[in-house]
Amino acid sequence: MLIGIVGKANCGKSTFFKAATLSEVLIANYPFATIKPNHGIGYVRVECIEKFFKVKCNPREGFCIHGQRFVPVELLDVAGLVPGAHEGKGLGNQFLDDLSNADLLIHVVDMAGLTDCEGKPCSAGMRDPCDDILFLEEELDYWYLGILKKVWRTFVRKIEVEHSEFEKAVAKQFSGLKVTEEMVRSALKKLGIDLEEEKPSVWQESRLFEFSRELRRASKPMIIAANKSDRPEFEDNFKKAKEKFPELLIVPCSAESELALREASRSELIEYIPGDPDFKILRPEKLDERREKALEFVKNKILNKWKNTGVQQVLNTAVFDYLKYIYIFPGGLNKLTDSKGNVLPDCYLMPPGTTALNFAFRIHSDIGNGFVKAMDVKKKVAMGKDHVLKNGDVIEIMTKK
Secondary structure (H helix, E strand, C coil), X not given: CEEEEECECCCCHHHHHHHHHXXXXXXXXXXXXXXXXXXXXXXXXXXXXXXXXXXXXCCCCCEEECCEEEEEEEXXXXXXXXCCHHHCCCCCCHHHHCCCCCCEEEEEEXXXXXXXXXXXXXXXXXXXXXXXXXXXXXXXHHHHHHHHHXXXXXXXXXXXHHCCXXXXXXXXHCHHHCCCXXXXXXXXXXXXXXXXXXXXXXXXXXXXXXXXXXXXXXXXXXXXXXXXXXXXXXXXXXXXXXXXCCCCCEEECCHHHHHHHHHHHHCCCEECCCCCCCCEECCHHHCCHHHHHHHHHHHHHHHXXXXXXXXXXXXXXXXXXXXXXEEEEECCCCCCECCCCCECCCCEEECCCCEHHHXXXXXXXXXXXXXXXXXXXXXXXXXXXXXXXXXXXXXXXXXXX
8 A cells, every 4th residue: 555645845745754654854944845755654543453352462563552553554755746747847747657556645735824836935824725725636637637648549549449348448558547447437427428429539638637537536535634733824724625625534734743742752751642632741851941842832732622633643544534444463263473472463454345365365375375264363253255354353364284
């Protein structure tokens, strides 16, 4: 799974990325602090199954704090986009191409409206954050259109000559963008296109744009991280955006606050579990005046009001609410450890509709090929290869000897 972090320049993308990953990235108050894409690992938060078995887990990847398991996901922070990026403006659209393999996009928006369309600082009230949402969606739609236009005429003529199935051919041609046959069918249905009456070879550019937009929305779903919730200008803009875009999920967020909490936690100054509504100061004598005021600000202006900083909530919403993924633990009826004695070492994120056989192949191809049956370790019941798994299942795969 790959989640892309997008937005205009200087909106807080890199701060969001660093807060989510604690990777060392350049953060600056000017456009294009990010030139090359930043790759990192963020984490979604789930209830660890250790509580059910009354044991303490030892994750091989990620970590677990007080029964809260943090499972890794790959994040990609690309350079800030400006209006006209698909035409080469700003840093150009080569950075859009980095998003081809993304399963979902997190659009970080300066919801306080303190930066103009190019990411330069501006006075409050001079920029409507709703315009940022619109421009970025438009850039992504035109990016898809550009990719389709390069091959479209030759491609659709070939389909018609060879009498190929349109949905299958389009999905195969654009699989690099994560387009599937179902997405193509859905796009045609939403646009009311009957291929018998409206052949793709006669589509005008306006029709191709509509088709590109629907494919983009399906293959690159987007969640809005409404950043800078600590600013006084935030709340009115946030309410306005939710009213204007009721179809979008817009999550209030303060990336700077989350970064401050995670860095203080890493320094063992506070106890903080990402996503929690509060933190505990562990070493007050080690807090200088600057950090003490910063933590007090986060508590009063962010946690007391919004109940979280929003960063962890955005990641969890992206993976579980938008992509509908589930989390599964491998385990055994007789033991929960691996060959090295680690307890419940693995937790896998799996797409919706995952079966016991799918999970077996996810663990290892040999296990999938040797599949006999699966066991629900919590319920101690057997299940067949087509049994659909659910969140928090602990599964043992039985294989041929």
